Amino acid sequence: MIALGKKGLTRRHFIVTASALFSPPVAGPLLADTWPSEAQKSAWDAEVTPPFFDLETSNPWGLDPRFLPQRVVARAGLVPGNIHVDAIARYLYHIEDGGTAMRYGVAIARGNLYEPGTYTIRRKVRWPHWTPTRSMIERDPELYADVEDGMEPGPENPLGSRALYLYVGERDTYLRIHGSPEPRSIGGRASSGCVRMVNAHMIALYPLVETGVTAYLHPPEDYVSAQS
Amino acid sequence: MGRKFFNSFVLPAILSGCTAVVGTEDTEPGTIPEQVAALAAPYQNVSTARLLPRDGCYWYLHQGPVEPTLLPLRTIDGRPICSARE
Numbered sequence: 001m002i003a004l005g006k007k008g009l010t011r012r013h014f015i016v017t018a019s020a021l022f023s024p025p026v027a028g029p030l031l032a033d034t035w036p037s038e039a040q041k042s043a044w045d046a047e048v049t050p051p052f053f054d055l056e057t058s059n060p061w062g063l064d065p066r067f068l069p070q071r072v073v074a075r076a077g078l079v080p081g082n083i084h085v086d087a088i089a090r091y092l093y094h095i096e097d098g099g100t101a102m103r104y105g106v107a108i109a110r111g112n113l114y115e116p117g118t119y120t121i122r123r124k125v126r127w128p129h130w131t132p133t134r135s136m137i138e139r140d141p142e143l144y145a146d147v148e149d150g151m152e153p154g155p156e157n158p159l160g161s162r163a164l165y166l167y168v169g170e171r172d173t174y175l176r177i178h179g180s181p182e183p184r185s186i187g188g189r190a191s192s193g194c195v196r197m198v199n200a201h202m203i204a205l206y207p208l209v210e211t212g213v214t215a216y217l218h219p220p221e222d223y224v225s226a227q228s
Numbered sequence: 229m230g231r232k233f234f235n236s237f238v239l240p241a242i243l244s245g246c247t248a249v250v251g252t253e254d255t256e257p258g259t260i261p262e263q264v265a266a267l268a269a270p271y272q273n274v275s276t277a278r279l280l281p282r283d284g285c286y287w288y289l290h291q292g293p294v295e296p297t298l299l300p301l302r303t304i305d306g307r308p309i310c311s312a313r314e
Contacts, residue, residue, distance in 0.1 A: 072295050086292040088271070093294040101294050218293050221271045 034152050041127050044155055048179070048199040055204050061183035067091075067105020069201055074101040081213045083121070083164075083177070085195050087114060087220035090187050092177065092195060094205060104205060106177075107185040107196040108220060115175060115193060116219040121211055122172075123165035127153035133174055136192055156181055161199040162206040166215055177215065178202065189220075260286065269304045277301050285310035 036044070050060045055069050067090070074095055078084070084093045084101075087108050093101040108114045131150035151157050160179025167173060176194040179202035180186075186198060195217070197205070264286055265274045276289035286301035286309045300308040 072297075074294050078294060084294050086290075086294065089290055089292050089297060089299055091292070091294075091297075095294070103294075216293065221269065 036127055036153050044127055044153075045161065045203055048155055048161055049203065050200065053200060055201070058200070061186070061198060063105060063183065063186055063198070067186050069102060069104045069204070071096075071100050072103050074099055079214070081210060083209065083213065083215040085177075085215070085217045087116065087218055087223075092197065092205075094208060102205070102208075104197055104201050105186045107180070107188050107190045109193045109195075110189050111222075113193045114189070114217070114220055114223075115173070116217050116223060117168070119166035119168060119173060119175065119215045119217065121164045121177075121209060121213050121215055122167040124206065124209065124211060125163050125165070126206070127161060128157070128159045128163040128178070129153055130157050130159045133192075155199070159194075160196075160202060162202045164206070164209060164215070166217075175217075264301070264309055267303050267309050268301050269306075272299075272301055274301070279311060283310070 050058045052058070057068065059065070059068060072093075074093065076099070078095045078101070080095050080097045082095050084095070085091070085106060085108070086093065090106055090108065092104045092106045094104075095101045129150055129152065132144040132148060137144040137148055155161075158181065159176060160181055163176045163178040165172060166175040166177070174193070178194055178196060179199035180196040181199070182190070182196070183198045185196060190196065260274060260277045260279075264277065268274050268277070268286075268288075272288045272290070274288060277286045278288075279285070280287050280298075287298040288301045290297055290299045302308055
């Protein structure tokens with residue numbers, strides 16, 4: 001277990017540690033209030049994108065090859081544009097026209113923090129802010145107290161390069177599909193509710209996803225076990 | 229010696245080394261050793277499991293919502309189930 005005292009805990013230490021453990025949903029009012037320029041966003045995009053980046057083969061992160069993006073044949077009847085997260089496989093699929101889908105490796109939430117369901121993507125943000133929810137602060141005060149007012153966008157922000165905001169009806173669930181500064185978490189269960197992707201992969205997916213599409217978060221393995 | 233099955237720990241920094249358990253030589257889908265089936269977490273279809281040369285581990289066919297795809301066969305605590313020749 002990690003035992004961190006607040007004294008002597010630098011902001012950078014916190015950021016690295018917190019983002020390694022938690023990829024959290026975003027809370028309400030944001031007090032972190034700077035908004036990066038387009039030039040800054042482009043500079044960050046370049047910073048998190050490997051040299052000579054090829055979506056399906058670049059792997060400076062040491063991912064298992066099965067988590068690299070690839071186009072697959074999709075089952076019949078799936079709606080192009082929609083997103084499916086297969087929590088057991090740790091894959092996110094973006095359904096395409098013509099019966100295919102692009103598949104990306106993801107990390108999902110720890111334990112019962114993952115929330116299977118059907119959501120609508122109603123908001124998209126490049127280089128988003130992040131603020132821990134009240135429940136996250138209550139659960140892990142030693143990690144979140146110092147950033148309870150939020151974090152500015154940037155490569156160290158736990159939401160990474162892009163975020164897709166998941167709603168039920170008009171209600172923001174605080175669940176996100178987002179980039180992550182911790183690519184080594186891909187394939188595991190690391191976050192506090194969100195679905196994490198490699199920042200560079202998220203940059204590729206983001207412009208292809210339209211607001212209004214449906215995101216299906218399918219049940220994880222322990223959910224299946226619990227139901228059987 | 230024959231084939232030895234072991235659990236390949238996902239977090240070697242925390243759980244160093246491997247745990248030898250049992251051995252047979254079956255590798256065809258649907259004919260995996262009983263010991264492998266016993267190790268596998270119950271949410272997986274062990275009748276589709278097979279040993280893949282690429283990593284020396286057992287994989288099973290997962291009927292995902294978008295595609296059927298091979299996934300590593302795992303123990304209840306999430307470790308892949310692999311084999312190694314001595």
